[in-house]
Amino acid sequence: MQNSLSSLLDKVRSAASASGETLSDIFSKETHRFTITGLSRSGKSMLFTSLMTMLKSRSEEGYACMPLLRYLPPSQVEFMRIEPIGGYKPFPLDENMAALAEGRWPAATEEAYGFKLIVRLTQTTSIKRHVLPHTDIVFEFIDYPGEWITDIPMLGKTYAQWSDSAWAQLSSGPQQHFANEWKTVVNAFDFEQSPTQDNINELVSAYRHYLVIAKKNGISLLQPGSFLLDSSDFDWQQLGFAPLPSSITSDVSHPWYKAFESHFTAFQKDWLTPLKQSVFRETDKQIILVDLFEGLNHSRQHLYQLKETLSHLADTFVYGQTGWFARNVMRKEAIGRVAFVATKADLIPVSERENLLSLLKQVTEGARARFVDKPIQFEHFLVSAIQVTDEGGSPNALRYQDAENGYVEAAFEPIPASLKAMEADAHFPVLNTQVPQDYMARILSGRGLDRLLQFLLAEGVSNE
Template structure:
């Protein structure tokens, strides 16, 4: 414990020194980017970087609109022990003659952009141009949810995880693991073969839940184990409450392994990466949840509440030592190009309704929170189609499954978010009455390169420039 406190104090000194240097010379803004299940995090980062390098489509970034950005360039990242975000490979996939969505990042990655700009203040302009280093930190949303485990004991986590697994939405996905669990005696002596079987079955359940679009899945390293694959740190699972806690028994050993996971995985991630972030983007596939049904919406709402709970000003338990905090958070509903723009206000309203109580708490504590509907890479165009005597607002694009182009009317999003959220419960399976049975979304492939694209234009998007203005604009003023 003493060694840990000394380590934290040394980091605080280093952070203070670095902050002073940056403030006097070339400041750095660390932007964390994460996404809940299938939200398009890799595409967001690739398109944001491409559109900052070629800013023809960034008219709502004020510094660009006013002509104050002189140059933007990729630079070597400062953290030598963190993998580099593979921007070039991802853009090659998106801009190929037959473009494809890039593979998602499976661990933490980083990229630095340096932005040379002039101040909007005439007095500050007399000192010449300034440089802002933008460090984009990419990490899986599953790891962010692990921060909620800090301060939560094994029994409380087990109770919550078991309640979720037995709810109607997840029970079919969790059935193989629950069957093994029902046959086990948590108070018996630990059998390592049985422990591995239980943890593997639990991990398989989490993977099936993620594939189904669910978000509240912990521990995150069960989904993306990295270097921990096969280690005792990942050989545990939730167990039902019991009156016994036999020394050397399964329950006692699983509790020790859970505590070790929190201490050696969740806390170091917080300390080394998350606590150093200045601003944060959380990408959310809200349309996918609405399409999946009320249980998926309830799951997403709970996951977003847990995520926002991690953004305590000052960063929570370690912040009093590190002295840093996340002061701006953007919750972005992605894939806005899957519906016509007339539906975007409803999509934004739904996001705001899901976050209202948690956002109010965060803003009271000092964090500025914004919600918006975006498409980091626009895969469709809009088209009006006549049907049954009326004009339907459709979107046209290449279908991901077949590659053929089609114009689709996905249906109308609900105009009363409160009524929808009232129906959204974890124990409610999809039904014919959900959203009137009208919402019908399709997956689109990336757009093919356009022959009419202008020099200096980045990839087409929806409101990516507004997102950049919220996240960076004040630092470029």
């Protein structure tokens, strides 16, 4: 028995040495990694800005804006500080706050960002005080573009498989209304000509134009989304590709098939694989942001497509809790807690939020089906990263600042509680709110983040 224990400790020491940590580091740290996942326009930039602002206010100014740290007795807190995470760019908080000060919303996320909040606690029991004088509790937050999320599933497909599925997607649902120009280009294109760089650029540029138009019109399932990001390191102009007619993808000897299959393979090998390994790291807690208002503003078809997209995205991540040894010694993680979050909840009256929550639960049905028979806890939340509206004169009304900086009131029709309850051609206008002048106070009074983080940290933080 003693030999077995000695052998186990040797393995622990080896694991610690290999990771550059001391044995005491392993047993004196408690790390919680939150991955914030969301499609384009889901509100990630504003949520991250608000979250970081709240944590900085709490850690640097002692402002009690979040009961997140209620688990941590003030008498035991030696210090709290925010630091960058290795391998990630620092989140552009200063730039985003400057934008808000100028009346502009933060720019969309186009790169991977990360930061961590470190809370050092003093041990209270005499034994622990001698062995481990302190405990560091680390909260890591990771944010990345939604376009990357939709691209990762392409790793599991051949070019021909992706091409066929892309044609099926753009020929059905709401996409079909924006793909006519692309289809016209393909139908008129001469595939007998050689796939020179100029000819390839002509076809790829036409397909990218479709992606741009579809994104502007609320389409969520677009691949490759990376082609839409100016910050992308993948050169789509040199190694771009597009879906080809099945008459070509069925002929593996066709010059155009060979050219696009080669580019697709380069996209997988040189871009997606390193991206998955470096950014989509193991995490134990996930926040999935969902913008229901984008669908409500367009059509019921958009909401059904959002449901399909979330279902596909659930295949990108590893779900299922791991044991203590795997987490703390072997550094292996799987997602054990998932929060589905409908953002911008302040854009509707309180009286309509039960319907919005019900709609969120239906839209996430496909994603939750991936959790069957796995030890995963999940919950649904309505969150406002910044409270941009105020109560109106009636339960179905809100007041807000409009584009002319006027303080106006808007009344709301009931929001459907289910997809079936929404008429096929119905759409619900979304308030065009501006950045309020008192944006800092409104960030600190944002709704829902407290309860969200308390759920994610339940059974997590220990000050024993």
